[in-house]
Amino acid sequence: MAANAQAQFQKFRSDLTKKLHEPNRVNDVMGQVESKTGIDRFYMAAAVIGIIALYLIFGHFAELVCNLVGFLYPAYVSIKAIESATKSDDTQWLTYWVVFGLFNVVEFASEEIEAWFPIYWLIKCAFMLWLYLPTTMGAQKVYTKFIRPYVLRHQDVIDRGLKSATQTANKTADAVRDNLADFQRKME
Numbered sequence: 001m002a003a004n005a006q007a008q009f010q011k012f013r014s015d016l017t018k019k020l021h022e023p024n025r026v027n028d029v030m031g032q033v034e035s036k037t038g039i040d041r042f043y044m045a046a047a048v049i050g051i052i053a054l055y056l057i058f059g060h061f062a063e064l065v066c067n068l069v070g071f072l073y074p075a076y077v078s079i080k081a082i083e084s085a086t087k088s089d090d091t092q093w094l095t096y097w098v099v100f101g102l103f104n105v106v107e108f109a110s111e112e113i114e115a116w117f118p119i120y121w122l123i124k125c126a127f128m129l130w131l132y133l134p135t136t137m138g139a140q141k142v143y144t145k146f147i148r149p150y151v152l153r154h155q156d157v158i159d160r161g162l163k164s165a166t167q168t169a170n171k172t173a174d175a176v177r178d179n180l181a182d183f184q185r186k187m188e
Contacts, residue, residue, distance in 0.1 A: 015135055017042050053122055062121040063114075070100060070128035096132050096139040098147065103127075 020027055020041040030041045056062045074096055081089035107113070107124075114120045130138040151158065 012135075013042060016045060020045055052125075056122040056125055057119050066121040066125040066128070069125050070131075074100070074132050092137070092140070095143045099131055099139040099142045100128075102147065 020030060027041075030044055033039070033044065034041050052065070056066060059065065074093065077089075078093040078097070081093045084090075117123075127138075130136045131142070132139060
């Protein structure tokens, strides 16, 4: 078990180091800092991750930071996926948004969690990253293992419920429209 954890850490470190050497502005700055200080980029990234982790535990706006992590990058790459010619990336990000949406609905119903669980925002942030990072593809795993089987098993009930809700909403909208028309006629 320990050997497996060590192998996973080494793979993570290798993947992160490779990413930290890809050409972009942030990595260029890290390269300059690395050459002047002799501090490995991996350790610089680890320090930044550590600071963010501490902020997610003790910071005043931890909820906002966590929700930005779960939203900004996925929203940006979703837009890029929509604009791309391939559809596989569309499926990947649609799956992420299904899991993200379901998680947020469940989370909304359990607002008291953060009061009892002080590292909640750190755990949620790590979970959001696990859901969308290309190396983990967690959203596909959650969808395939939990959401898809549940929806397929209950699809008829869900469809009937949606049909009934739509009919009720249409009747309500018609009644409101009729009442507003009657009110308007009375006002003339």
